[in-house]
Amino acid sequence: MIKYYTDEILMTPGPTQISLDIYKSMITKAKNTDLDEDFINFYNDLRKKVFNLLNMKKGDIYIMLGEAMLGLEIAVANTVKEGDKVLIIDNGVYGDGFKDLVKMYRGIPITMGLDWRKEADPNEIDKAFEKNKDISLATLVHCDTPSGMLNNLNEISKIVKSHDSYLIVDAVSSIATTNVEFQNIDILIGGSQKALNIPAGLTIMAISEEIWEKIKKVNYQGYYMNLSLWKEMFDYNKTFPYTMNDTLIYALNTSIDKLFEEGLENVYKRHELAKRASLNALKSLNLELYPEDERYSSPSVTAFLLPQGINDKKLREITWKKYGVMIAGSWGKLEGKVARIGHMGYQASLNNLLIAYSSLSKALNELGYKNSVSEVLGSIEEVYT
Amino acid sequence: MIKYYTDEILMTPGPTQISLDIYKSMITKAKNTDLDEDFINFYNDLRKKVFNLLNMKKGDIYIMLGEAMLGLEIAVANTVKEGDKVLIIDNGVYGDGFKDLVKMYRGIPITMGLDWRKEADPNEIDKAFEKNKDISLATLVHCDTPSGMLNNLNEISKIVKSHDSYLIVDAVSSIATTNVEFQNIDILIGGSQKALNIPAGLTIMAISEEIWEKIKKVNYQGYYMNLSLWKEMFDYNKTFPYTMNDTLIYALNTSIDKLFEEGLENVYKRHELAKRASLNALKSLNLELYPEDERYSSPSVTAFLLPQGINDKKLREITWKKYGVMIAGSWGKLEGKVARIGHMGYQASLNNLLIAYSSLSKALNELGYKNSVSEVLGSIEEVYT
């Protein structure tokens, strides 16, 4: 069989393609990250860059060694103690998943039973606080990738703060795709393999000044996930709690330098364009967007309902094996029902969307769901003109 | 301004994109190429692979350090002596250019004044030999990139041989895009930066057994371009005439391994598909192919006439600066009249053609030459379905 492509391309909402300059940055002579001051300084400079990326005015950044899931657990482990009530803003797979983490640390998750196809309604959150006066912590997923949902971070964080509650935000797949304001947030978690387009393995933690009091009270016992230990060891003694990786740190640095070089505003506009093109393509394909309203469809990923009779696995197998384009299904209760195309970071370009929807359009045709590939591609081009 | 792309792409007919595995192959510990037997063996193995790529049954392969232009001159310098009549099969910029090389070495070029928009006619070549009984050498460009022309190598080489003449063939941009039969050829030249997709800097020379007699007679005086010296030093003493580069040799090896892994038949079919898609796109754009007949339009590059009023430089500036796609103009008398899109090696894929023609279509629209981008993209897709 003739391959129609000469290079495979990942259009999954993470992990994403790694560009040549990122690989290049990893080809840097190893340092002893425990003992080399130059590395400590480099790491500190990178913290400041992340600080700026998140529009922080105060608070701390730590970049830790582990996949972003580690960061989510760290946030909960260090802030939830037995019996703490935690409001779970649960309009998605990951949003809902916070309840399990809270339970693991013996907190009491207060779930909301939100509709996954709708953004989390600030009013509902307000009411939930009213009903549960003793909630002292809420969890929110900014972009819930499995459903392609972008929640209204600014509105929600204001509501949460108005109830004197702490707020944990999973921004793993929103960072670097849309403006993320750290104001009114207490712990924000980012990862490396999403829109930052570097390998998985780094967790970004942004910590407010205020939450340290709570962290102290909770007094989490554990080493690798201990936030207080980081503060004590790194901030006061310039020592990492464990041997830090250097190659990923170099990669992250290059990734963030590129964002600032492009200009954050341009980066966010590029993602907005990608979203609009992606939504236009869905219309042309007559596919139903999973989120009910385009307004809160994520700038980093588009989730859509699979048409009647289209098998998720078969569809993805065709795009991958025949056309070299990997797209994603979904997780949990969305598995088999929802498919997704990522447009985060490197993916958010006209070219990559053309390639992704070209393969999707043809694969659907091959499975009997008829559509016009030229119209689909035209609908993407329309947005970019 | 928002960039519509996240990665620039070269769609010029050489130099071409370099893929990650090629870069990777260059990250190999340096060897002393003068003294290290392992390197000599590696180089010899690579010669055999090139031998197979060219369907050779006998003859020699040398891979030299210099851009392919070096190889063209080596071919002439070593086979033309003062007063030698050389038939110049001149239906293109490079085809015609051989006459200058022949003059430099005091040969007498017998030009044919062929039409650049037509393939070289074997009958005309036959007649030229009939008219000039003392021609002992002919030069041919297999694929003349500036005009996107693919000459009929097999027919022409048979005719040349039937007149007992030697034949030099520039296959720089045809190798690895279509089957190249070394039979009936005496010196064939290939380069590294075309369909082999590695950096410029290597010249591939395939030499027939028969031509050595002529080489001996001509007795070219010179060092760097001396074929006899290569035979003497490398074949008999396993020593290069100068310090060989290793990184490019590793790159070439990886490139050729990939060809065999894909299967040469598949590689050629992939280029044929790319050609057909490219021609379909031209039709959709209502652009005129430069070669008069599609039959001899090259599988590695498509050359077309610029529409009335479209400025070559402006067109290319838009595709490059706005859309990140570099396409080419042409050279010599075609400059300003012809533009070209490469589809050689890595470029010969559905994805790359979509990207190239997307940018071309929009740039033309922006310059007032109206066309439908969705139809153009659809015309490419059509071929790949």
Next chain:
Amino acid sequence: MIKYYTDEILMTPGPTQISLDIYKSMITKAKNTDLDEDFINFYNDLRKKVFNLLNMKKGDIYIMLGEAMLGLEIAVANTVKEGDKVLIIDNGVYGDGFKDLVKMYRGIPITMGLDWRKEADPNEIDKAFEKNKDISLATLVHCDTPSGMLNNLNEISKIVKSHDSYLIVDAVSSIATTNVEFQNIDILIGGSQKALNIPAGLTIMAISEEIWEKIKKVNYQGYYMNLSLWKEMFDYNKTFPYTMNDTLIYALNTSIDKLFEEGLENVYKRHELAKRASLNALKSLNLELYPEDERYSSPSVTAFLLPQGINDKKLREITWKKYGVMIAGSWGKLEGKVARIGHMGYQASLNNLLIAYSSLSKALNELGYKNSVSEVLGSIEEVYT
């Protein structure tokens, strides 16, 4: 100032130099580690290689994303429940450190107060078990790097097993420097940045069949460090609990392939030679080895007492800033008293030892501790002749 070197070299006992082929292995096109079967298969093949490296006959290997410290905590977190008595074989900084981990998980550490300059005495361990019949778990550090101590793993593991106790072994800096027999061990932890010479970030966990029963009983609540989750998700569903990193996995694979290519016996002999040369150099320098007996000085690192009046930091600053060689001090109560030279993996070569001791010898001279550099270097050469 003229630099005496053209390349810096890390001779610290981890993190270590990374060689060119390791960097090269990381330049591999990113895969979606969640969805790509090829990656899952690659990972599984790597697990088998590690299985063989540890002479395992049964049990499981998991390679996790996090520094080796993560692995130590995982071992304790999953096997210690409130009130469990755990024997801490505490003849070193890390050996002793296990007691803190045990406390964090509300176990009761039974410390032994062992002499850090002596290997852990199997008889003492036997007695400790006799005294504390309810101990069900013991912890041991195979090579305690801060003191350059190699414990007798085989003897100790037999004793522990004879008391029907589980055994956790930190083999982070012994793996790939000396034969490690998994027999009689329940959880063994390895890391990536020591003798495997790749960046920090991977934790190797070897798990016995028997310990799963205990793990089930302990029923650790937590996600990122949950062993049962790995078994469930990866073994039964071929899904990682979080997005796995690929570049480090490729690096580890290359590292282990190189070990088998060299031959494990040769690798271990090379480390034994490096140890002997290092000890010979110490004698020539009239420096006191920290371990009381050379027999249990580690093949991966040599720890020695700083001579009277020699300031640790000054010494290391000279070797690093003037000669480009980074050596290490030590940790905890050894800080300022003990210095160390690593000879693990890539470092364990005649050349690297010459360079390390050349810089040490001169730096000591410059600080007033007189010695003959030529004799020191000669003492190393002696061993290699």
Next chain:
Amino acid sequence: MIKYYTDEILMTPGPTQISLDIYKSMITKAKNTDLDEDFINFYNDLRKKVFNLLNMKKGDIYIMLGEAMLGLEIAVANTVKEGDKVLIIDNGVYGDGFKDLVKMYRGIPITMGLDWRKEADPNEIDKAFEKNKDISLATLVHCDTPSGMLNNLNEISKIVKSHDSYLIVDAVSSIATTNVEFQNIDILIGGSQKALNIPAGLTIMAISEEIWEKIKKVNYQGYYMNLSLWKEMFDYNKTFPYTMNDTLIYALNTSIDKLFEEGLENVYKRHELAKRASLNALKSLNLELYPEDERYSSPSVTAFLLPQGINDKKLREITWKKYGVMIAGSWGKLEGKVARIGHMGYQASLNNLLIAYSSLSKALNELGYKNSVSEVLGSIEEVYT
């Protein structure tokens, strides 16, 4: 057999080790070197850096695609016409070799029959000019690597100029090891694989303003080696005569940036130290330096006579196969009599000399030539203290 090393090291006088940052620089996205203005500008900036490296006040730099041998031939081909008398300053393999190039281009080489163990005597050169009033061109090799000879470039160039003659200088293995003053030189040739420590493949040509008149007169017919063509095409039209390589250009740029970063004075001092250490080691080994006087022994390579009964090939096989250190024999009439250790660029460091002489010392011992390795190493250290 246990390998005593974990990494092979090239201590031959070219090609040399390539450091990680050089490899890294080659991992740069391919550019179309024909069409991309950014590349043209980059190349021009690099020309200026080389201009500064050679202390040029006027004249041109061209960086060409081919091994340095190409540059030597270009120099002769463009400046020698039939019957031209050329003074060959012939105190070495390459010095003498110029006569063959001159003959190839039908010039008349005036050889001097100089002693290869002595630097070229300016007085002798003066006399040669007196005897041959019609000499209009002289050739000189600054550092003749096969004999480890450094000629007195400044004195000689003044003498040559005082006779109104042009001067061609092969500085291939002196550039970046000692100060090279372009004053009084007409064509100077450098290469990439010597002290610049990048792969072979680039030729540096420095051309005086004055020589262009001669070049015009000679009117060399040929394409690839035509200097006038470079001037015309590149200087006036910003077009390379052939597709330029980019990866090597990036490597050269990084290499030269590193020189300036270290400081040229420091670079030259570092080479002077390396020379002194190397000569000290020879004394300790009781080996005879090939050049009669240390004064003109090269800072980039040390050539010595093999002791009675020591077989060149056996010696080098031991250092390479047993100790991983490649040293060189010599060429031409020195083959089998002289061996050489390079200390150019990256090699010129204490560490690399220790490793090189350690292997040499032991290999000589193994072949029956007794010596004390510790004294040899001590003699190197002596110089660096």
